Amino acid sequence: MRTYRIFIVTLVTIMFVGGWHVFSGQAEENNDTPLNQQHDQRKEDIAKKSLKKAWTKPPLELEVVLQKIYIDGQMSEERRTETVWSLEDFWAAYDGWKVVNQQEGQIVFHKKVKELSPTIKAKGYIGLDEHGKLSIFEGKPSEQKVIQTFYQIDLDELEVLDSQGLEEGIKIKSADQYFQLLKQFEKLAVKKP
Known part of the structure; x- marks a missing residue:
């Protein structure tokens, strides 16, 4: 019975001293206990897994269609395949463009351009067709x-100089x-009745 009492007193003393260290903050100073090391290792493993998951997603492959509408009514269309790593960067690259169609794997942008189309710049003429x-x-x-x-142009009102210019074509x-x-x-223009 005496041994049992000594055991209990020793146990209470250890608990008291150990508890005192925890409450006084002394246990924080010695962080190298196996339990703390194991806890730190788990936190580190979780952080690595989270980081790995964030970077393991494959980039998004999109067909991007760019439609430019020029002041002369012409439209040009450019198609390209883009690898999208960041949606924020992707949208920033197309600032000023309007999305007109979006479906899985493809996005169509539209932009009105305040200039002549390349075709008109290169070889555009204004003139009269065979019907005037x-x-x-x-x-x-x-x-x-x-x-x-x-x-339709009222050919009777058209002056001789203008008529000749339109028949030959006026380079734009x-x-x-x-x-x-x-x-x-x-x-x-002929006025409609």
């Missing part, structure tokens, strides 16, 4: 490659000239 309608041609009107038709050199010519010849 004001039109834009790819090349001279004699080649009859109509890109866009606007309105700039956006300003393009709008100026449309405005100039709009006055000669």
Whole structure:
């Protein structure tokens, strides 16, 4: 019985002293106990797994379609495949573009451009088609490659100089000239009854 009492007193003393260390903060100073090391290792393993999961996702492959609408009504379309690692960076790259269609694996952007299309810049002419309608041609009107038709011109009102210029075709050199010519010849449009 005496041994039992000594055992209990010793146990209580150890618990008291150990508890005192915990409450006084002395246990924090010695962090190298096997239990603390095991706890730290688990935290580190969890952090590594989380980081690994974040980087193991494959990048997103998208077909990107870029449609530019020019002031002359022409549209150009460019298609490309992009690898998207960051959606934030992806959207920033297309700032100023409008999404017009989005489906799995493809996104279509649309943008109005305040300039002439490459085709019109290179070989655009304004003239009259075979029916007397004001039109834009790819090349001279004699080649009859109509890109866009606007309105019927009153040929009786058309002056001789303007008539000759439109028959041969007037080379479109700039956006300003393009709008100026449309405005100039709009006055000669046949009025519908």
